[in-house]
Amino acid sequence: RRKLRVDKPFALMMPDLATVEAHCYLEPAEYTAIEARQRPIVILDRRPESSVAREVAPGQDTMGVMLPYTPLHVLLIEPEPGFPQALVMTSGNLCEEPIAIDNQEARERLSDLADAFLMHDRRIRTRCDDAVLRIFEGAAFPLRRSRGYAPYPVHLPWEMPPLLAVGPELKNTFCVTRGRYAFLSHHIGDLENYETLCSFEDGITHFETLFRVRPEALAYDLHPDYLATRYALARAEREDLPAIGVQHHHAHIAACMAEHGVAGEQPVIGVSFDGTGYGDDGAIWGGEFLLAYYHGYERPLHLAYIPMPGSEAAVRQPWRLALAWLARAGLEWDEDLPPVLASSTEVRQIVRRQLELRLNAPLTSSMGRLFDAVSALIGVRQRINYEAQAAIELEARVDPDEQAAYHFAIGEDEVDPTPVIHAIVADLGAGLTIGRIAARFHNGVADMVDQVCRLMRDRYGLVEVALSGGVWQNMALLNRTVQRLYEAGFTVYLHRQVPTNDGGLALGQAVVAAHRLAFNP
Structure with missing residues (x-):
């Protein structure tokens, strides 16, 4: 309630695998994932006898669990008699706001949330949430690609022009491309307020500097009211760059194709199911069966309106x-x-x-x-x-x-x-x-x-x-x-490198834009 995120599950940190085993069921691949150097949050099935309060994940039979990934974490969660076996670990922000990364900002914004602050004299350059994944068929199935995974690139089977794909409104990530690499950003979040938009713009500036990318074109979602779309169109006009609109569900399928290195000479059957995506007819799509190439698509069937x-x-x-x-x-x-x-x-x-x-x-x-x-x-x-x-x-x-x-x-x-x-x-x-x-x-x-x-x-x-x-x-x-x-x-x-949700959309926008530029230089 203090964080303004009623009912939404929290992540837990546990000190070691033995503790995780006491509260959750683990498959072999889940052992590997939770111990990986990236230290993601892994969604695990909860044991019925677990003593973790049900309010941590209301209405769920799963828990998001991670192991310590900094020396400070190890000290905080070191087992002691009478000390909790798990701690709720949540980011320093109110719901839907960017993470506070400055000491004074934290004091001002989070005083109603935190009872105490542990400060550091080392400046934080970039906000970065924890990565989240599940295991499906013995392999990673990403839900949020962030700390530990971003900005590690997705390797593509073709050369890409320098592009910026600005991503969607919800679960935003953006993508810059160079050569055969697509660099997806860390998780930005929902672009629904000015503070998150500033974080988005700062992240783009940082990535373009870090990877020495000067975009030759921008790709964006077709929804005219998305802040990311408005950013792309305004910047394209300001810098006299091509701006390429990419339909939301086409981008979803293209992202999945790209991370598997699908050539795209023949279409695939794309089944794109989600909550919201702006359609070519102005309706809200989300139950789509597509014939998907990179450069275009057809929509043979869809869920009834x-x-x-x-x-x-x-x-x-x-x-x-x-x-x-x-x-x-x-x-x-x-x-x-x-x-x-x-x-x-x-x-x-x-x-x-x-x-x-x-x-x-x-x-x-x-x-x-x-x-x-x-x-x-x-x-x-x-x-x-x-x-x-x-x-x-x-x-x-x-x-x-x-x-x-x-x-x-x-x-x-x-x-x-x-x-x-x-x-x-x-x-x-x-x-x-x-x-x-x-x-x-x-x-x-x-x-x-x-x-x-x-x-x-x-x-x-x-x-x-x-x-x-x-x-x-x-x-x-x-x-x-x-x-x-x-x-x-x-x-x-299936998605294995980027999320199946909107967090992977920018990759699809980038590859669609690149192929359209190649078709219509």
């Missing part, structure tokens, strides 16, 4: 999305449904009018928003306190023994979840547990991805599938989907 009543309010209050899907499915807003119980009669009347008139209700094809809607519909989470909370808590409720699946309607160019909504409401009425409904939904999404990829293989003769976007941080969905794709004979590309 649904209005978001209240726009950003629907992101913060997923019950609004649940009501929108009920309306699309032709189902009544019965008083016993969780999203109806979570809202007042007066507000529901406003939402109904917004849906009817499309007033402040932009269209979205977002898979992330569908997960939010299902979470609200079955009573897991009606309002969120941090990004993707509803979907994260829905995943945590999945019953691993449930094998049944809901079925999507797959059309010529659209995937319609309406049958899923009907089935969920029927199962709620029949008294099915939340865990079984959550599992059936995850199984159904995995089945649908498999079916659409098979359809695209039949149409276009393609066997390579790239999965990218923040929804793929859902391990229950990722595992189910990948296994189905393997069984169907597909080659599957």
Whole structure:
């Protein structure tokens, strides 16, 4: 509460592997990851008998754990009788603000947060959060690429012109390129305030100096209101440089292709699932099946559009999305449904009018928003306190023994979840547990991805599938989907060097821009 990050999980530092083993399950690759020289935070499955307070990661059966990585840490967490086995380690900032890196700044900004300050006389040059990863199929699956990993470059199989890709709005990182190297920045964060924008601009200046890059072009996201986009367009005009807009989900898939060294002469099937990305038609995309080259893409299928009543309010209050899907499915807003119980009669009347008139209700094809809607519909989470909370808590409720699946309607160019909504409401009425409904939904999404990829293989003769976007941080969905794709004979590309979320987007922007410049010099 003092840090203004209600419900959002905290990272833990433990003194040694024996302590980690006492609180978490570890696979062989997780031992390697947590002991690596980069010392990332590794997301581990929690042991039921762990004494760590549940409030550290509310609604989760996982914990983010790291080992000491400085001598000071070793001294702070040295085991002593009666001393805690784990310490919460969080950055010196309030939620959504940049980390304080100056002693006086810390005193002024963090006096309400910290009871005491341990100061140092050595100046900090650059803010740098801890890196975060999971292990999937025995290898790293990055969630945040920062301390220890940045600015180590991604090696590319072709020469790149000097470029700056400014990245997205949320989980921002930027990328500068030189030769066959793409240097991704440390985690900047969400560009939603002036302080973070200043940190972003300072980081760009630092990287361009450090790597002696003078950009010949700038790449940016198509969303006109993103601060990173505005920075790129203003700088391009000021310095008379080409500015290349790159569609959000195309950049996701291109980033995944690039880190695997995919040649790009033939397209791959790109499955890009996330919460928000500005589409070519002005709608909010996020449930996309693409034919992706580096220089361009086609969009053969996508999740059906649904209005978001209240726009950003629907992101913060997923019950609004649940009501929108009920309306699309032709189902009544019965008083016993969780999203109806979570809202007042007066507000529901406003939402109904917004849906009817499309007033402040932009269209979205977002898979992330569908997960939010299902979470609200079955009573897991009606309002969120941090990004993707509803979907994260829905995943945590999945019953691993449930094998049944809901079925999507797959059309010529659209995937319609309406049958899923009907089935969920029927199962709620029949008294099915939340865990079984959550599992059936995850199984159904995995089945649908498999079916659409098979359809695209039949149409276009393609066997390579790239999965990218923040929804793929859902391990229950990722595992189910990948296994189905393997069984169907597909080659599957997953992120291994940069995050699958927006933290890896700048890499995709850079390689798309480079290929477009080569096509249209």
